[in-house]
Amino acid sequence: MTKVGYARVSTVDQNIDLQMMALRGVCTRIFEDQGLSGSTAVRPGLNAAMRFLKPGDTLVVWRLDRLGRSIQDLIRLIERLRRRKVEFQSITEAIDTGSAGGRLVFHLLAAMAEFERQLIRERTIAGIAAAKARGTRVGRPPALSEEDRRAAYHAVIDVGEDVEEVARRYRVHPRTILRSFASVRSSSSLPEQG
Secondary structure, eight states, X not given: OOXXXXXXESSTTSOOHHHHHHHHTTOSEEXXXXXXXXXXXXXXXXXXXXXXXXXXXXXXXXXXXXXXXXXXXXXXXXXXXXXXXXXXXXXXXXXXXXXXXXXXXXXXXXXXXXXXXXXHHHHHHHHHHHHHHTTOOOSSOOSSOHHHHHHXXXXXXXXXXXXXXXXXXXXXXXXXXXXXXXXXXXXXXXXXXX
């Protein structure tokens, strides 16, 4: 039942002392990252702390933002800890997943994060629908221009060139060439080739 501390500052000129002082009063072992952003995927100190933690231990931070930059990051990390049977504690926010109240706060945070994801999803869908209604093309640009699609169609269907050779010439996958034929046929009212 070890309390393991984690401290982080974003830049090397920031002072980590306040965090370390708070963690020393609670933890038997402390890991740290200095000069690393919370959005950085590779944090050696946090990775070492995660390797050190055993079931029944508690990961302790001075403040939530020392662990992750977004609620989603925090939720993912705390969920990873939960699966490993490791508790989580934030000193400043008084969150402790080892208590009923702490678990409640964590679940509220998770629910808010899910709500935020759903709002973003709904706004994205509405934005795409509005763009389509305005006639704006949505998605990435086509790999082949209309002229290239027609030329590829002519090369394969009329001249009899190999699809793979034509695809190499246009630097696309053969499936892209074959899919482009549907738009050439529909725009030109060309007959289907069997």
